[in-house]
Amino acid sequence: MVWKRDSAYWRGRIKREFPKIFKRLEKGDLPSVRAAAIEAGLIRERTALMDLRRAWKKASPAERRDFLKEART
Numbered sequence: 001m002v003w004k005r006d007s008a009y010w011r012g013r014i015k016r017e018f019p020k021i022f023k024r025l026e027k028g029d030l031p032s033v034r035a036a037a038i039e040a041g042l043i044r045e046r047t048a049l050m051d052l053r054r055a056w057k058k059a060s061p062a063e064r065r066d067f068l069k070e071a072r073t
Contacts, residue, residue, distance in 0.1 A: 010033050010042065013037075021040050
């Protein structure tokens, strides 16, 4: 079974587990369901380091070598 993690899922979970944050979301104090989920600690914001690690895994050996050469200068 594939779990669907769309805004309806996060909205329902925030409503059940974090009623104060849900009230702020409903009032419009939070710009989106994602912002509310991040504030509740349900979703982590991606950091630059996370993006670098992901890119490193996808880089070819030549790209990695070039990057390391550039970083050392």
